[in-house]
Amino acid sequence: MSLFDWVVLGSFLAFVVLYGMWKTRGKKNIQDFLLANKTTPWYTVTLSIMATQASAITFLSTPGQAYVDGMRFVQFYLGLPLAMIILSVTAVPLFHNLKVYTAYEYLEQRFDLKNRLLGSVLFLIQRGLAAGFTILAPSLIVSILLGWDVQLTVLITGILVVLYTASGGTDAVNKTHLMQMLIITVGMGTAFFMIIYSLPKDISFLDATKIAGKMGKLNAITFDFDWKDRYNFWTGLIGGTFLALSYFGTDQSQVQRYLSGKSIAQSRIGLLANGVIKIPMQFGILFLGAMVFVFYQFALPPLFFNSVETTNVKKSAYASEYQILENKYEVIHNEKQAKIREMLDADKKNDKIKFSEAAESVNRSKKNALEIRKEAAGLIKKANPGADTNDTNFIFLTFVVNILPAGLIGLILAAIFSASMSSTSAELNALASTTVVDIYKRMIKPEGTERHYVMVSKLSTIFWGFYAISFALFANRMGSLIEAVNILGSLFYGTILGIFLIAFYFKKIGGSATFYSALAAELVVIGCFFFTDIPYLWYNVIGCVLLILLAHLVHPFVKKLSRPL
Amino acid sequence: MESNKHKDENMWEEKPPFLSSWKRLYSIVFLNLVILVLLFYLFTKIFS
Numbered sequence: 001m002s003l004f005d006w007v008v009l010g011s012f013l014a015f016v017v018l019y020g021m022w023k024t025r026g027k028k029n030i031q032d033f034l035l036a037n038k039t040t041p042w043y044t045v046t047l048s049i050m051a052t053q054a055s056a057i058t059f060l061s062t063p064g065q066a067y068v069d070g071m072r073f074v075q076f077y078l079g080l081p082l083a084m085i086i087l088s089v090t091a092v093p094l095f096h097n098l099k100v101y102t103a104y105e106y107l108e109q110r111f112d113l114k115n116r117l118l119g120s121v122l123f124l125i126q127r128g129l130a131a132g133f134t135i136l137a138p139s140l141i142v143s144i145l146l147g148w149d150v151q152l153t154v155l156i157t158g159i160l161v162v163l164y165t166a167s168g169g170t171d172a173v174n175k176t177h178l179m180q181m182l183i184i185t186v187g188m189g190t191a192f193f194m195i196i197y198s199l200p201k202d203i204s205f206l207d208a209t210k211i212a213g214k215m216g217k218l219n220a221i222t223f224d225f226d227w228k229d230r231y232n233f234w235t236g237l238i239g240g241t242f243l244a245l246s247y248f249g250t251d252q253s254q255v256q257r258y259l260s261g262k263s264i265a266q267s268r269i270g271l272l273a274n275g276v277i278k279i280p281m282q283f284g285i286l287f288l289g290a291m292v293f294v295f296y297q298f299a300l301p302p303l304f305f306n307s308v309e310t311t312n313v314k315k316s317a318y319a320s321e322y323q324i325l326e327n328k329y330e331v332i333h334n335e336k337q338a339k340i341r342e343m344l345d346a347d348k349k350n351d352k353i354k355f356s357e358a359a360e361s362v363n364r365s366k367k368n369a370l371e372i373r374k375e376a377a378g379l380i381k382k383a384n385p386g387a388d389t390n391d392t393n394f395i396f397l398t399f400v401v402n403i404l405p406a407g408l409i410g411l412i413l414a415a416i417f418s419a420s421m422s423s424t425s426a427e428l429n430a431l432a433s434t435t436v437v438d439i440y441k442r443m444i445k446p447e448g449t450e451r452h453y454v455m456v457s458k459l460s461t462i463f464w465g466f467y468a469i470s471f472a473l474f475a476n477r478m479g480s481l482i483e484a485v486n487i488l489g490s491l492f493y494g495t496i497l498g499i500f501l502i503a504f505y506f507k508k509i510g511g512s513a514t515f516y517s518a519l520a521a522e523l524v525v526i527g528c529f530f531f532t533d534i535p536y537l538w539y540n541v542i543g544c545v546l547l548i549l550l551a552h553l554v555h556p557f558v559k560k561l562s563r564p565l
Numbered sequence: 566m567e568s569n570k571h572k573d574e575n576m577w578e579e580k581p582p583f584l585s586s587w588k589r590l591y592s593i594v595f596l597n598l599v600i601l602v603l604l605f606y607l608f609t610k611i612f613s
Contacts, residue, residue, distance in 0.1 A: 078598070081594050081597065082595070082598070085594055088591070209612060210612060213611070216613070218609060218612045219609055221602060222609070233602070263579055265579040265580070265581055265582070268581070269582070272590060272591070272594050275597075276594055279598070283601075
């Protein structure tokens with residue numbers, strides 16, 4: 001990295017932290033600290049919701065996902081707009097009207113204390129670990145590609161976030177989200193234009209899109225139903241709606257964003273705008289990944305994108321075998337490139353027969369290249385049995401570091417760290433709120449002063465910050481990061497959503513029936529994860545539906561048992 | 566107390582700042598989803 005990149009990255013990080021701390025200093029009461037005094041306008045709510053969801057993983061892993069698997073991941077978000085509508089109708093007015101600080105407070109008002117604690121504890125477990133992932137993901141990837149010490153990167157990112165989140169609470173999180181979203185948009189937009197600019201001069205944008213399409217990377221929608229397929233229209237619409245309902249309706253890191261809205265209307269519009277913008281945004285990021293794929297059809301990509309593992313295998317007993325694979329890969333790459341040019345030529349001459357022959361042979365070469373990549377991953381595993389053979393997360397940043405000019409690398413890194421910090425700050429803020437409001441104030445010290453609770457909230461933010469940092473320091477292998485985070489969420493979200501749906505819609509069902517059914521449903525979901533190969537998006541549906549059914553079955557018996565003799 | 570109650574009622578009845586009714590706004594969000602799915606389908610078909 002050049003000095004200019006360091007200046008861009010360093011000044012942005014310093015500016016965000018200092019701005020966050022200075023703009024939001026002196027919070028004296030808990031409503032101000034945890035809900036920004038309910039003064040946030042809708043556009044800040046929208047950007048804050050988006051910045052919370054879009055972590056660095058989104059920007060590092062998603063383009064790589066498109067490079068490897070095409071754009072079908074966009075279907076994961078199809079349920080989100082429906083969830084935004086449902087939540088605007090139900091949860092937003094309810095939470096605002098009850099004047100709750102956390103979503104789980106409502107569970108006690110509707111059921112009893114044990115349901116509130118169950119909801120809070122499931123959230124704290126899941127979100128506490130996820131916060132660790134959020135800090136680790138960019139640190140790990142950036143460290144590997146730039147040779148930085150991963151532990152130092154984790155510590156710096158984590159401590160910077162803790163500083164302004166503990167200092168200014170929700171207001172600091174919301175205000176810094178605005179700037180972070182701005183830098184993310186500028187960074188990703190610039191990266192997109194640079195990819196198109198870096199293509200060979202005779203390859204137009206339309207040519208690049210055609211190449212990506214013919215090589216199977218623009219598969220945005222498939223209506224074929226396959227139970228075992230992770231991403232198709234049906235899993236996205238059904239599973240995605242359940243996941244989004246649960247994430248936005250019951251996860252405090254999101255609930256807190258729209259609870260800070262000025263009014264019900266402002267919170268609702270904040271959510272609905274997210275429902276309109278989110279899918280095109282994800283489409284754009286995936287399309288960027290497809291264009292990186294096209295770029296690497298004309299420039300030889302590394303056989304394996306994780307440079308540390310490549311260096312390891314080259315120093316091992318398998319070095320010569322790996323070298324042979326690299327040579328083969330280069331030959332196939334050159335053949336493929338020639339065939340792609342033939343394909344474009346045939347397209348320009350409108351020669352359909354030659355075009356489909358060339359397209360077939362391009363896809364044959366692509367298959368051969370994939371086989372060689374698999375063999376390379378096998379060698380990497382032999383050289384280092386602990387190696388992670390999934391290099392999806394390294395693809396985009398490899399392009400950034402190797403191709404972009406000085407200054408822009410700093411800008412993209414600033415965007416990635418912004419994304420990491422924006423999600424982490426919202427997570428820490430929500431973890432602190434739940435700890436203080438649902439556990440500390442409710443169970444340990446109900447009669448404290450406002451100043452005392454603000455202090456405990458700050459300490460709690462620092463505690464969760466160090467918990468997440470510690471997790472990030474000890475975890476190191478994660479496969480595709482964006483999937484890891486979503487799988488972790490899906491293990492718990494179905495059950496939490498089920499509890500809230502019963503609370504909203506099944507007024508006859510009481511606290512005990514819900515509580516025991518929730519425990520049973522959670523066990524089944526965990527069983528599905530360990531003992532079946534059901535795609536993870538369905539866990540949300542299974543957990544939620546099973547909980548509602550069980551609660552209906554158990555309800556008459558629990559009611560009988562709890563009747564006084 | 567009375568004014569707080571009045572403020573709460575206003576919050577419930579508050580209209581959206583644009584499109585004049587919530588139903589219309591929800592329909593726009595839903596319609597946007599349908600259009601996106603349709604566009605993605607065409608995009609997939611045209612370029613695959």
